Amino acid sequence: MSDEFEALYQSTYTAVVRFLYRKVWDAERAEDLAQEVFVRALAHRPEKPRAWLFAVAANLARDEARAAVRRKRHLTLLKGDPVAQPAFEPSAEDQVERDEQIAAVQDALSALTPRDREILLLWDGGLSYPEIAAQTGLAVGAVGTTLARARKRLVAAHERQQTGDHAAHS
Amino acid sequence: MSGSKRGIMPHIPEAELHAYLDQALGRLRCVEIESHLADCTRCRTARDEIAALRDRTTAMLARLAPRSTVVPPISDIRRRAAARLFQRQRVRQRAAWAASLIVALGLGWGASVLIPPPAGRSVRAVAPGVNPPTTVAAQPAAPPTQTVASTTPSVAIEPATEDRPDRVTHRPVRHAPRPVRTKTQGTGSAEFATVGPIQKDGQLEWGGMWRNLSWDRAKEQVGDTPARIDGLPVTEVQVQAGDSGHKSLMVVAQQLSTGEVIRTIEGPISDVSALLGNGSLQSSEPSGNASAPPAPAGAPVGSALTFRHGDRMFAVTGSLPSDSLRAMMRRLNLMSRVR
Numbered sequence: 001m002s003d004e005f006e007a008l009y010q011s012t013y014t015a016v017v018r019f020l021y022r023k024v025w026d027a028e029r030a031e032d033l034a035q036e037v038f039v040r041a042l043a044h045r046p047e048k049p050r051a052w053l054f055a056v057a058a059n060l061a062r063d064e065a066r067a068a069v070r071r072k073r074h075l076t077l078l079k080g081d082p083v084a085q086p087a088f089e090p091s092a093e094d095q096v097e098r099d100e101q102i103a104a105v106q107d108a109l110s111a112l113t114p115r116d117r118e119i120l121l122l123w124d125g126g127l128s129y130p131e132i133a134a135q136t137g138l139a140v141g142a143v144g145t146t147l148a149r150a151r152k153r154l155v156a157a158h159e160r161q162q163t164g165d166h167a168a169h170s
Numbered sequence: 171m172s173g174s175k176r177g178i179m180p181h182i183p184e185a186e187l188h189a190y191l192d193q194a195l196g197r198l199r200c201v202e203i204e205s206h207l208a209d210c211t212r213c214r215t216a217r218d219e220i221a222a223l224r225d226r227t228t229a230m231l232a233r234l235a236p237r238s239t240v241v242p243p244i245s246d247i248r249r250r251a252a253a254r255l256f257q258r259q260r261v262r263q264r265a266a267w268a269a270s271l272i273v274a275l276g277l278g279w280g281a282s283v284l285i286p287p288p289a290g291r292s293v294r295a296v297a298p299g300v301n302p303p304t305t306v307a308a309q310p311a312a313p314p315t316q317t318v319a320s321t322t323p324s325v326a327i328e329p330a331t332e333d334r335p336d337r338v339t340h341r342p343v344r345h346a347p348r349p350v351r352t353k354t355q356g357t358g359s360a361e362f363a364t365v366g367p368i369q370k371d372g373q374l375e376w377g378g379m380w381r382n383l384s385w386d387r388a389k390e391q392v393g394d395t396p397a398r399i400d401g402l403p404v405t406e407v408q409v410q411a412g413d414s415g416h417k418s419l420m421v422v423a424q425q426l427s428t429g430e431v432i433r434t435i436e437g438p439i440s441d442v443s444a445l446l447g448n449g450s451l452q453s454s455e456p457s458g459n460a461s462a463p464p465a466p467a468g469a470p471v472g473s474a475l476t477f478r479h480g481d482r483m484f485a486v487t488g489s490l491p492s493d494s495l496r497a498m499m500r501r502l503n504l505m506s507r508v509r
Contacts, residue, residue: 006244013241018234027236035247042251048401055403058427105230118428124231129194134401134501135427137494144189148220151188151227158230 008049009038012126016057019125022109023061024068033060051131054122058135104161111157116150123147179206182213187220380421383407391418397436397484398422400501405431410441419445432488432498435474442483446474475499 016037021030037057046052109117115136122132123143133140182190182203189195190203207214388396388407398404402424410419419437426432435442474487475495486498 009244014239017239021236022234038247039250052403055427059425062429102233105233115428137426137490139497144185148185148188151223154227155223
């Protein structure tokens with residue numbers, strides 16, 4: 001069991017961090033939450049651990065998002081508070097461009113419906129169709145349809161943005 | 171069909187090509203698809219386009235990752251898990267101590283009062299030799315930090331799927347604390363029914379005394395695994411203790427990745443019906459097959475699907491369309507339980 005858990009931990013940790021990062025948009029927080037997920041997994045010993053990890057991660061991220069909204073509300077009251085400033089070092093030009101690209105994908109992702117986004121992220125996290133179906137309430141047969149739609153919409157939203165940006169810059 | 175020499179197989183649907191490229195199809199279907207692709211230019215083109223789309227989304231998502239992730243040593247995780255276990259054991263010990271105090275008070279109270287008041291109401295316990303009189307209103311077995319005095323009838327949704335120390339929750343009484351048990355014993359056959367929107371506000375009809383149990387405790391109580399949907403993390407288990415000789419009413423809350431909470435309710439028929447706040451089941455049909463419940467028109471949101479077996483009833487509730495609820499019902503560890 002302990003070896004199994006360790007193997008699962010080593011093989012899934014990064015995927016769980018990435019999955020969480022795409023929900024909380026804070027690398028450090030994503031790592032904290034990922035560790036919390038594995039601490040719980042160790043205590044709970046779920047039967048289907050991989051799917052379970054992502055389900056718990058999704059729940060934690062949701063709570064985190066709620067807390068973030070509360071924090072944001074609070075911070076808007078504290079104008080000029082340095083905490084409200086993002087820890088961001090715009091040094092080189094390519095860094096700025098990279099950040100712009102990331103922001104563009106981030107926006108495209110947020111243009112998806114919550115369900116399409118969730119399924120796309122679960123797939124990208126390495127879950128199989130049956131695992132995704134089990135965690136989202138979809139029929140296994142519907143996972144392909146949803147993924148097909150989500151992929152098309154993600155690319156379309158991204159392209160819309162790029163053309164919009166070009167139009168704005170020209 | 172153009173492009174297909176054999177003309178047996180129609181073009182492959184787009185979603186299936188996604189599933190094929192995602193390696194989510196059975197071997198037999200893959201062979202069929204591959205033989206079709208060998209002959210069909212149109213489907214080959216579609217496959218290549220989908221493969222490109224797939225690669226593109228993967229590359230896009232790959233940008234959305236922390237710059238570098240170092241996997242912390244697993245000993246860190248183990249240490250944290252052990253620390254938490256220790257903490258929980260301490261809480262449990264304190265809870266046990268508090269519970270023994272309550273039992274002592276209860277004994278004194280039992281000696282002085284013959285007829286117990288209905289569950290869910292504040293009980294003034296005047297134990298002989300104990301003064302001043304102590305209010306034992308639904309907050310026995312847990313230290314204050316673990317007690318949840320819920321003011322809303324909805325279940326607190328927590329991400330935690332780990333078992334928590336037992337605690338006692340007092341649900342506000344909205345109707346009769348515990349329904350009068352009618353002698354509607356089941357016929358022994360299993361029946362399905364769909365219950366419409368549960369309440370105007372989509373809430374269950376909570377009433378009476380509910381106890382939150384850890385998953386392990388719940389298993390002990392049922393003497394089996396409580397009815398729950400296979401593979402979903404359990405967020406909460408609540409039990410309304412039965413009268414002596416009666417089985418308890420148990421509600422297992424589980425959460426989907428999308429955030430919806432699905433509750434599986436198990437208990438005597440009258441209790442489950444009362445909890446659903448709807449004595450009139452819209453339709454029912456005798457069936458022993460979990461896959462054939464009647465489909466209601468217009469899939470109500472926040473509805474329940476019930477399954478009767480003998481004098482027991484199982485219900486799956488949640489804000490999902492009825493076909494999703496039916497899929498959940500199929501994943502219930504039900505068949506092994508009603509046998």
